[in-house]
Amino acid sequence: MRYLLQRLGFYILAFLVAVTINFFLPRMMPGDPIQSFLARLAQNGGQITPETVKALESLYGYSTSTPLWEQFFTYLQSILHGDWGMSTRFFQPVVEVLGRGMLWTLLLVGSFLLISYTLTTLGGIWVAWKRGSRFDSILTVSSVIVSSVPAVVMALMLYFVFASDLGWFPTGYAYDPALDPALTGEFIQSVLYHMALPLIAMVLLSMGNIMGMRSNMINQLGEDFIVMGWAKGITDRKVMFNYGARNAILPVITAFAMSVGGIFAGSLIIEIIFNYPGVGQVMFQGMVARDYPLIQGYLLMMTLMVLSANLIADLLLLALDPRLRTSVL
Amino acid sequence: MKSSKLAAIAVSVAMAATAANAEDTPNLKILSEFSTGWVHNFNPWIGGRQSIDMIYEPLVIFNQIDSLKPHFWLAESYSMSEDLKILTVNLRKGVKWSDGEAFNADDVVFTFTYPSQHPEIDTAGVSGKVERVEKVDEHTVKLHLKTPNAFAPYDLIGVNSRIVPEHIWAGVDNPARQANKQPVGTGPFTEIQRFTPQVYIQCKNPHYWNPALALKCVEFPQIGNNDTALEMMAKGETDWNGIFIPDVDRTFAEKNEHNKYWFPSTDGVRITMNFQTKNEGAREAFESVSFRRAFNLAMDRDAMMMIGAYGYVSGDNPATNLPKVLWNWRDKDADKLWSELYRYDIKAAKAELAKGGFNDLDGDGYVETPSGKELTFKIQVPSGWTDWVNNAAIAAEGLRLAGINANVVTPEAAAYAKNWENGDFDATFGGGSLQSSSWKFYDYTLHSRYAKTSQWWSTSMTNYVSPELDDYIEKMGMAATEDQQRLLSKKIEMHLAENVIQVPLYYNGVWYSYNDSRFTGFYNAENPKAHPAPWSSINRLVHLMDIKPRV
Numbered sequence: 058m059r060y061l062l063q064r065l066g067f068y069i070l071a072f073l074v075a076v077t078i079n080f081f082l083p084r085m086m087p088g089d090p091i092q093s094f095l096a097r098l099a100q101n102g103g104q105i106t107p108e109t110v111k112a113l114e115s116l117y118g119y120s121t122s123t124p125l126w127e128q129f130f131t132y133l134q135s136i137l138h139g140d141w142g143m144s145t146r147f148f149q150p151v152v153e154v155l156g157r158g159m160l161w162t163l164l165l166v167g168s169f170l171l172i173s174y175t176l177t178t179l180g181g182i183w184v185a186w187k188r189g190s191r192f193d194s195i196l197t198v199s200s201v202i203v204s205s206v207p208a209v210v211m212a213l214m215l216y217f218v219f220a221s222d223l224g225w226f227p228t229g230y231a232y233d234p235a236l237d238p239a240l241t242g243e244f245i246q247s248v249l250y251h252m253a254l255p256l257i258a259m260v261l262l263s264m265g266n267i268m269g270m271r272s273n274m275i276n277q278l279g280e281d282f283i284v285m286g287w288a289k290g291i292t293d294r295k296v297m298f299n300y301g302a303r304n305a306i307l308p309v310i311t312a313f314a315m316s317v318g319g320i321f322a323g324s325l326i327i328e329i330i331f332n333y334p335g336v337g338q339v340m341f342q343g344m345v346a347r348d349y350p351l352i353q354g355y356l357l358m359m360t361l362m363v364l365s366a367n368l369i370a371d372l373l374l375l376a377l378d379p380r381l382r383t384s385v386l
Numbered sequence: 387m388k389s390s391k392l393a394a395i396a397v398s399v400a401m402a403a404t405a406a407n408a409e410d411t412p413n414l415k416i417l418s419e420f421s422t423g424w425v426h427n428f429n430p431w432i433g434g435r436q437s438i439d440m441i442y443e444p445l446v447i448f449n450q451i452d453s454l455k456p457h458f459w460l461a462e463s464y465s466m467s468e469d470l471k472i473l474t475v476n477l478r479k480g481v482k483w484s485d486g487e488a489f490n491a492d493d494v495v496f497t498f499t500y501p502s503q504h505p506e507i508d509t510a511g512v513s514g515k516v517e518r519v520e521k522v523d524e525h526t527v528k529l530h531l532k533t534p535n536a537f538a539p540y541d542l543i544g545v546n547s548r549i550v551p552e553h554i555w556a557g558v559d560n561p562a563r564q565a566n567k568q569p570v571g572t573g574p575f576t577e578i579q580r581f582t583p584q585v586y587i588q589c590k591n592p593h594y595w596n597p598a599l600a601l602k603c604v605e606f607p608q609i610g611n612n613d614t615a616l617e618m619m620a621k622g623e624t625d626w627n628g629i630f631i632p633d634v635d636r637t638f639a640e641k642n643e644h645n646k647y648w649f650p651s652t653d654g655v656r657i658t659m660n661f662q663t664k665n666e667g668a669r670e671a672f673e674s675v676s677f678r679r680a681f682n683l684a685m686d687r688d689a690m691m692m693i694g695a696y697g698y699v700s701g702d703n704p705a706t707n708l709p710k711v712l713w714n715w716r717d718k719d720a721d722k723l724w725s726e727l728y729r730y731d732i733k734a735a736k737a738e739l740a741k742g743g744f745n746d747l748d749g750d751g752y753v754e755t756p757s758g759k760e761l762t763f764k765i766q767v768p769s770g771w772t773d774w775v776n777n778a779a780i781a782a783e784g785l786r787l788a789g790i791n792a793n794v795v796t797p798e799a800a801a802y803a804k805n806w807e808n809g810d811f812d813a814t815f816g817g818g819s820l821q822s823s824s825w826k827f828y829d830y831t832l833h834s835r836y837a838k839t840s841q842w843w844s845t846s847m848t849n850y851v852s853p854e855l856d857d858y859i860e861k862m863g864m865a866a867t868e869d870q871q872r873l874l875s876k877k878i879e880m881h882l883a884e885n886v887i888q889v890p891l892y893y894n895g896v897w898y899s900y901n902d903s904r905f906t907g908f909y910n911a912e913n914p915k916a917h918p919a920p921w922s923s924i925n926r927l928v929h930l931m932d933i934k935p936r937v
Contacts, residue, residue, distance in 0.1 A: 088800025095842050096768070096799035099817060105842045106821065107830065108511025115506035116432060116562055143563075148433030149425055157423060157583060221617065228617055234585040234607065332614045334583055338422040347800060 064371055068364050075364075079356035080132050083349055084125070090145045093346040132353065141357075142350035146343050151354040154343075158336030159358075161231050162328070164248075165335060166320050168256055170313070173263040178309060181270020182302050186293075188275060197268060204265035212258045212330040219254060220331075226254040229332030255331045259324070269312065273305035280304075307378055314370030318363040411935045412904050413587060413605035415624040417615050418920040421608055423583035428569040430550050431507035432562055436922035437588060437606060441571035442548035443927065445475055445494070448540055450917035450925050451650060453714045454823065457916070457928050460489070460549055460572065470534035470866060475543060477525040482593035483551050484569075484576035491521045496552035498529065506562045510546035535863045536871060540823035545923040574599050574930060584608045598931040601905075620645070622901045626908070626920045626933075630897045632696065644903035648910045648918060649698045651893035654707040654818035655774070657681075657765060657781055658847040658888045662809045662838070668763040670755045671790075676742025678886040682727040683735035684784040691892050694777035703728070703890035705882035707818040708827065710893060715824040715872075720879035727886060735788040744789075752791035762791040763812035766805065769796035777891070778815040807840040809849055817894065819843035825871070828859050828878055850887050907932040 091113045098105055135142060141151040180200070184193045206214075220228045232238070232247040277283065278301055286296040325337030336355070343351040375381050419436045428434045430442045445461035448454040464475045481489040498519045501508035515538070520528040531538055554570050555561070569576060572595065575588035589603040607624070609615040615629045622642040631638050631647070639645050659672040659681070671677045691699050704716050705724045743756030755761050767778040778794045785792040792813070797805070805811040819842070821827040830836060832855050836845035855878065862874035882888075898918045900908045909918040909929060917925035 088798065088804055092800040092803040092840065096803060099799075099842055105819065106511065107836070107841055107844070108514070109509055110841060111511065111514075112432070112506060112509040115508070147425055148427060148429070229610075229614055230584050230608075232584075234582065237582070329611065330613075332608075332610045334423045334608075338610055342422060345798075345800075 060375075064368070068368055072360060072364060075360040076133070076136065076357065077129075079353055079360065080129055081125075083344075083347070083352045083356075086347065088347055090347045090349070093146075097346070136357065141354045144343070144348055144351040146346040146348035146351060147339075151350050154339060154351060155336060155354055155358065158334060158339040161333060162321065162324060162335035162337065165252060165255060165259075165327075165333065166324055168252065169259045169263075169324075170320065172256070173260050173266070174309070174313060176260065177263065177266035178270050178302075178306065180267045182274055182297060182305075184267065185271045185274030185278060185301075185305075186297050188271070197271065200264035200267045203261050204263060206262070208258075208262055208326045209330070211262055212255075212327050215254055215258050216330055227251050231334050251333075255327045255333055258327055258331075266309075266312075270305065270309060273308055274301055277301045277305045303377075307374060310370050310373055310377075314366045317366040318359060321359065411602045413603040414601050414626060414905060414933065415605045415607060416920045417607070417609055417619065417624050417627040417629055418922070419606070420610060420615075422610055424581065424586050424606070424608055425583075426565060426567050426581045426586075428566040428578075429562070429564055430548050430566070430569075430571075431501075431509055434566065435586075435606075437575070437604070438569070438571075439545070439548070439573070439922040439927065440575040440588060440604065440930070441569045441573040442550055443571070443573045444545050444547045445477075445543040445549065446539070446547075447925060447928055448544050448822070449928070450711050450820075451914055452711070452916065454540060454711060457925075459927070460494075461543065464539055464543060466536065466539065466866075468866065470536050470538070470864065471531050473529040473531065473538055473542065474522075475527050475529065477527065478595065479525055481572055481595045483553075484571055484573075484591045484593055485551075486593060487551065487553055489549075489551075489572055490524045491527045493549055493552045494527045495519045495521050496556060497547065497549045500550075500555065500561075504561050510542075512542070515542060535825075536865055537823040537825040537863060541826060544822050546822075574601075574927070575604050579603060596931060600934040601930065604930075619899065619901075622903060625901055625905055627899045628897055628920045629899070631899060634696070634698070634899070638899060642901065642903075644901045645899065646902060646908070646910065647899035648914075649895035649897060650914065650918065651700060651710040652896050653709045653820045653843075654703045654890050654893050655777075655816070656703070656707050656818055656888050656890040657685075657778075657813055657815050659813050660809060660811055660847075660849050661851075662849040663763075663812050664810070665763055665812050667755050667759040667761040668812045670757060670759060671744070671761050671763075674742045674744075674756070675886060676738045677744065678889075679727055680735040680738035680742070680744075680788060680790070681785065682886060682889050683729065683731045683738065684781075684788040684790070685889060685891060686730045686780055686784050687728075687891055688730065690777040690780050694773045694775075694780065695892065695895070696773070699892050699895045701728075701892035703818075703893065704879065705886070705888075705890070706828070706879055707831070707888065707890040708824070709818060709820055711820075712824045712827060715875050715879075717876045717879035720876070720883040723880070723883040728890075730784070732784070732787050739789060746789060751789065752786070753789045762793070764793050764795045765813040765815055766795050766797060766802055766811050767815040768799040768802045770799070774815055781815070781889075781891075803840055803842060806846040807838065809838050809846075814847050816847055817843045818890070824875060825859070825863050828862065828875070832878070832882075833859050848888055852881070855881055903936075905933050905935055907934045 091110065094113055095105055144151050144154045147154045180196065184196050187193050220226045227250065230251055232244060232251055236244050236247055238244060283296060283300055286300045321337065324335060325341060327333065328335040328337040340355050424435070428438050428441060430438050443460050445459060446464065447457040447459050449457060460478055460481060462476045462478050464473060466473055475494070477491060477494065483489055498512055498516055501510070502513040505513065515532055517530040517532045520530065522528055529542065549572065551570050558564060568578060574591055574594050576591040577589040579587040579589045585605060585607045587603050587605045607618065612629060616631060616637060618624050619627050619629065620638055620641045622644060634647055639647060661672055663669050687701050691697065691701060704721060708715060739753055744753040746752060747754045747758060753761060765778050765782060767774050775796055782792045782794050819827065819831060821830050830844050832845055834845060834851040834856050837849045837851055839846045858874050858877045862871050865871040865874060896917065896919045902908055909915050915932065916928045918929060920926055
């Protein structure tokens with residue numbers, strides 16, 4: 058119990074530190090929302106007149122006179138009240154802006170995590186069991202090569218070959234623009250079809266994890282209790298899964314929790330190339346536009362997600378690893 | 387009996403066929419605005435989709451290709467009083483809002499007074515220009531100006547004068563926050579047939595006043611970046627585009643016989659020297675006319691147009707960098723003087739430097755200032771704007787060939803603009819600006835009150851303060867007849883040609899392309915009737931009236 062409280066306390070402290078950094082870091086970037094707005098206008102051939110700036114200053118309530126500390130405390134208060142503010146880039150409440158992108162990103166990332174970890178874990182178990190064989194060498198080496206290809210290159214290659222040239226997959230969007238979102242077979246099919254290529258790209262890029270699982274397994278397979286299992290006459294498969302994999306999977310859970318944060322950054326490239334309406338593109342534009350409320354909202358959400366994922370991983374490890382349970386409780 | 391029956395059948399078949407054809411008119415697909423997902427917002431002032439210009443119309447549309455000729459839109463005519471303080475506008479009769487209400491002077495009065503109470507939506511700056519608005523009768527309005535100005539009509543009743551319905555917006559307290567999802571306007575496409583983050587469709591206003599409109603609906607597919615857009619354009623899936631296309635013949639025109647393009651000129655690209663830079667050596671150099679002449683002679687403009695701008699653009703900028711639409715204000719004598727400098731001649735550049743007392747004292751290949759100070763400065767250009775970055779590099783190369791130690795630096799766009807406010811830059815590679823009239827152009831880019839502000843493309847790019855120029859500009863604004871105005875514009879043009887304040891390079895292009903397999907009437911080099919781009923608030927309403935579906 059004390060262990061749990063300690064962990065909880067740590068997470069609350071981490072949350073507070075993250076919230077503070079989330080506020081100050083974006084404001085350290087030179088430039089401000091108004092100049093970004095004008096930059097966008099200039100780049101798109103729009104007419105910039107002296108009147109535009111005055112109106113924008115009024116709209117954004119942008120005052121250099123409010124001291125930063127005051128703004129920070131207002132921000133802290135707004136977090137407690139759940140008021141995420143208005144996006145200055147998209148002219149919509151931050152919750153709505155993040156909401157529409159988040160749905161698709163979570164779908165994409167969620168499916169990716171599920172498929173990727175299942176495949177790499179099972180793959181790792183299998184090659185560890187068959188270590189030394191030709192199957193092992195081929196799969197290990199090729200998985201590392203494939204996952205070392207830079208994300209941009211992989212995504213562009215898949216896009217140009219399968220979507221643009223061969224036309225086997227669509228070139229963009231989350232679903233066919235002519236359809237309306239509904240829980241019909243047609244719509245779900247369209248969503249899956251549009252999700253396929255981005256998903257394949259992301260899964261291929263993560264194949265390197267097979268190596269990780271493989272080394273975990275090999276560590277375990279050297280242990281005495283594995284020999285004990287064979288001696289008892291238990292079948293190969295049972296030894297592999299119940300004795301070996303069960304222990305080898307623990308580091309994987311930790312790795313999984315740590316990768317949750319990074320996954321969202323990685324999906325940005327995929328989203329841009331496949332014109333997938335996830336939160337990555339939205340955030341990139343928000344950063345460039347110095348949309349502080351949006352950036353703060355996004356960072357807050359990310360902080361909560363990463364900390365929760367870590368907390369869950371901690372609890373999971375506690376539940377799965379008897380060694381932790383006896384030393385702690 | 388039989389023949390009449392046959393005739394009846396024939397007629398009904400023909401009618402069914404034409405009815406089917408009318409229903410089969412495709413939507414005009416337009417690519418003009420980037421988005422990560424459409425937001426359902428049609429606010430007429432801020433935050434709305436750019437296609438609000440197809441919902442809320444202006445009083446007059448000034449042609450941005452043909453010397454600002456007026457296309458009378460919601461106004462039939464206008465006139466300025468002799469003292470240049472009263473602008474009288476006569477409104478078109480018989481216009482209706484899309485909900486059936488009549489359009490009249492009340493709406494115009496409201497449109498010009500409402501922003502004064504809500505400064506955050508006053509993007510046209512009406513509150514600073516208009517003293518009061520007087521309704522003379524149902525179809526006549528008088529705008530009383532705060533300061534007399536001969537060019538006020540271009541500024542006030544042009545594309546920025548989007549007329550909104552008084553009966554909808556009167557009493558709305560928080561205009562900037564209204565999403566206005568079912569807009570009411572006088573424009574051609576007011577009915578929102580469908581709106582999703584990936585595509586939205588605007589359809590015909592049932593009460594539209596202009597009989598020339600032959601289209602049914604306009605469609606806006608969502609595009610996040612140039613590559614996605616190019617993918618659709620090359621396949622001929624869209625009809626009207628305003629997207630930059632690299633290597634246009636190979637990637638676009640050759641893919642489909644109906645893919646066509648036309649790149650007319652827009653604002654002038656230039657390098658400007660900061661006359662108030664904190665870099666001592668640079669400041670001394672910039673203050674020397676010989677140095678400024680040498681700077682211009684070291685610019686390989688042809689290379690810039692061919693390499694950085696893919697050969698899409700043209701030049702021949704005057705000393706004041708007037709955009710092409712305002713070339714009717716160029717001055718022959720100023721142009722003659724200027725033509726000596728608007729060319730690439732390294733030898734002549736070196737000669738000018740020598741004449742100005744710039745010599746290489748320490749033998750490093752670069753000159754020092756006449757007083758012996760070291761001369762090295764940076765030209766700033768926004769990072770990521772590749773054609774400009776490439777051309778800035780060409781400029782720096784030319785300068786170094788002539789013996790001037792110049793370098794390029796690429797800050798992010800927001801930081802690039804922030805530098806102007808403090809005068810924290812040596813030289814800037816930037817645009818020339820497009821303003822509503824010749825007078826406003828001179829005022830914005832040359833009048834000293836814009837020095838050291840963060841106004842894009844204004845005097846803040848040069849920080850050149852000249853009471854003489856200020857005087858000419860102010861007098862030109864007060865000159866009632868065109869002859870008087872031209873006397874003063876000539877003085878301005880000569881001042882710039884003699885003093886060589888800046889380094890105009892070439893003109894940006896209007897990246898306009900289209901596919902005419904489903905529609906005809908698109909403007910091109912053979913039919914340059916008005917500004918062709920599908921961008922909002924320029925001339926696209928005029929263009930829309932000329933685009934017809936193919937039968």
